[in-house]
Amino acid sequence: MLSHVRTHAFQTGRGPLSPGSRAGVGAALGLLVIIALFELVNGRESQHLALMTIAPILAAAFAAWRAVLGVGLVAMVVAAGLALVEPATSLTTAADLLGLALATAVAAGVAAVRQRQTREIGELSRLASVAQQAVLRPLGPQVGTLAVAGRYISSTATAEIGGDLYEAMDTPYGVRMIIGDVRGKGLDAVRLASIVLGSYRHVAYERTDLRAVVADLDRAVARSVGDEDFVTAALVEERGGTLTIVNCGHPAPLLLRRGAVIPLEPPAPAPPLGFMPVVRPRVERLEPGDRLLLFTDGLGEARRDGEFFPTADRAWRLLGHGTVGDGLASLETALVEWVHGRLDDDIALVLMEYTGPRSGATVPVPSWEVGAAEG
Numbered sequence: 059m060l061s062h063v064r065t066h067a068f069q070t071g072r073g074p075l076s077p078g079s080r081a082g083v084g085a086a087l088g089l090l091v092i093i094a095l096f097e098l099v100n101g102r103e104s105q106h107l108a109l110m111t112i113a114p115i116l117a118a119a120f121a122a123w124r125a126v127l128g129v130g131l132v133a134m135v136v137a138a139g140l141a142l143v144e145p146a147t148s149l150t151t152a153a154d155l156l157g158l159a160l161a162t163a164v165a166a167g168v169a170a171v172r173q174r175q176t177r178e179i180g181e182l183s184r185l186a187s188v189a190q191q192a193v194l195r196p197l198g199p200q201v202g203t204l205a206v207a208g209r210y211i212s213s214t215a216t217a218e219i220g221g222d223l224y225e226a227m228d229t230p231y232g233v234r235m236i237i238g239d240v241r242g243k244g245l246d247a248v249r250l251a252s253i254v255l256g257s258y259r260h261v262a263y264e265r266t267d268l269r270a271v272v273a274d275l276d277r278a279v280a281r282s283v284g285d286e287d288f289v290t291a292a293l294v295e296e297r298g299g300t301l302t303i304v305n306c307g308h309p310a311p312l313l314l315r316r317g318a319v320i321p322l323e324p325p326a327p328a329p330p331l332g333f334m335p336v337v338r339p340r341v342e343r344l345e346p347g348d349r350l351l352l353f354t355d356g357l358g359e360a361r362r363d364g365e366f367f368p369t370a371d372r373a374w375r376l377l378g379h380g381t382v383g384d385g386l387a388s389l390e391t392a393l394v395e396w397v398h399g400r401l402d403d404d405i406a407l408v409l410m411e412y413t414g415p416r417s418g419a420t421v422p423v424p425s426w427e428v429g430a431a432e433g
Contacts, residue, residue, distance in 0.1 A: 082120025086113040086129045090136055097140050107137050107154040111161035118165035118172070126169045130162025193252045194224065197408065199383065201226045202233035204296060205411040207382040211390055213356070213401035221247030222354045222406035223255050227262055232297030234262045234271075237352040237408055238308065238331075239290045253282050254289055254331070268293050268304045272337050276306075279332040288332035292352060299344050299415055304337040306330050309358055312373055313342065314349040319373045322350075346414035349385070351377060356403035360393055367396050382409040 090113050097107065114130040121129075137158055141151045197208035206226045213220075221240030226233065236258050240247040257278040258271070265271045271293060279289050290308040294301065303311060303322055307330035313320040322342065328335040351373060360367040376392055377385035386409050393405075 079121040079125055082117050083125050083129060086117040087132065089113050089116065090129075090133055094136050094140060107140060107151060108157060110137055110154075111158050114158075114162040114165035115168075118169040121169065122173060123166040123169040126166045127162065130158070130165065133158055133162070193248065193255060194406075197224070197226050199381075201410075202228040202296070203413055203415060204233050205382050205413055206233075206235075207386050207409050209386040209390060209407040211356070211393070211401065211405040211407070213404050220244075220404040221251050222356070222404045223251040224352070224406050224408045225255055225258060225262075226408065226410070227259065229263050231266055232295050234268075235294040235352065235408060235410065236262075237292050237354065237406055239354040239356075239406070241286075241288050241290075241330075250279070250282060250287070250289065253278055254291070268295055268302060268339060269337055272304055272306060272331070272335060276331045276334055280334075283332055288330035290330045290355070294350070294352065294410075296344065296410075296412065299412070301342045301344050301350070301412075303340045303342075304328075305340075306335045306337060309353060309355055311353075312351040312370065314351065314374055314378055315345065315347075317374055317378070319370050321370065344412040346412060349377060349382070349409060349411045352408040352410075354404070354406045356401065356405035357393070357407070359403055360397050360401060360405070362397050367393055377409060382411050385409050 090110060093107075093109050110133045113133045114126050117126045117129040134155065137155055141155065194208070194210055198206040200206070204226075208224050208226070210222065210224075220243060222238070223240070224235070224237045226235040236255075238251070238254055240250045240254070254275060257275055261271050261274040265274065272291075275289075275291070279287075288307075291306045292308040292311060293304045293306075294311065296302075303324070305324040306328050310321045310323045313322050322340055324340055325338040328337045353369075357367065357369055372392060373389075376388045379385070380388075386407050389407065394401075
């Protein structure tokens with residue numbers, strides 16, 4: 059995935075310092091050295107001990123509270139040593155030492171609060187990752203006669219889960235896949251995505267016709283959303299080398315064949331799930347080595363300086379070689395580079411490769427699919 063909450067840069071208060079903590083403590087100690095040298099050089103004409111309060115405050119921005127207390131203690135020792143060098147300790151010097159002690163205590167408290175918040179954010183990130191794995195199960199590497207890989211690219215740095223969805227299963231009716239995109243973001247989108255996937259995982263094993271699967275999913279969505287909510291989706295079935303696609307307002311999959319990239323547009327447009335779509339299947343005969351890319355509209359909308367990512371132009375070069383997992387990794391790398399790491403929407407990707415029929419296996423093809431292929 060693109061984004062993770064990176065909590066390892068902050069310390070929990072135990073163990074060796076992380077690189078971020080070492081940098082913060084080093085900067086704080088360096089500041090103490092500079093102030094101490096300035097005081098020694100200027101003697102009684104200089105009264106800058108109060109500046110040492112910056113050191114523990116600086117450390118609190120990066121290090122654990124124990125390290126902050128250590129920096130504050132060092133600052134107190136240095137300040138006390140400088141005060142003893144003076145012929146007489148003034149009330150100002152005493153006030154500076156007291157202020158330094160208070161600043162250290164406050165900075166340690168701030169560091170402790172920051173550490174707790176960092177742990178909580180890290181826990182939320184882990185929970186989001188677990189939720190994603192429960193909703194979006196890992197795909198592949200082999201589903202029936204297809205090599206399959208899936209990838210979810212999050213547009214946010216605080217979560218890896220959203221309203222994009224995918225699934226691939228080897229059913230009695232062939233390998234069936236779905237990719238979809240829930241309108242909206244946040245927990246409501248995640249909830250609806252889980253409803254669609256839960257329904258699909260059941261009806262994909264029960265319905266012989268993809269149009270019946272669409273009807274069941276449409277009812278599930280209609281029962282769970284408001285008037286303006288919907289789910290775009292593309293459903294794919296591979297049976298005996300016949301590829302059947304039904305599309306409910308979703309971007310058309312791309313067929314990669316012998317160096318060519320062919321958008322598999324539906325015979326007629328249909329609205330998304332939730333708006334009672336009436337779909338017409340598109341049927342293709344597959345050849346061994348054919349690859350099919352399913353994606354959500356975040357890929358089509360990714361752009362920099364107003365220029366959209368050239369998915370179709372680059373698809374074969376990025377996806378036509380290596381394993382399907384390698385292909386998706388190459389596509390993600392090129393996409394992130396194109397947008398300079400800033401995505402406006404989550405992206406779900408599924409790449410499949412038809413490896414040929416099972417040896418000795420005979421898979422019946424429904425008559426309506428044969429008729430569609432012949433027409």
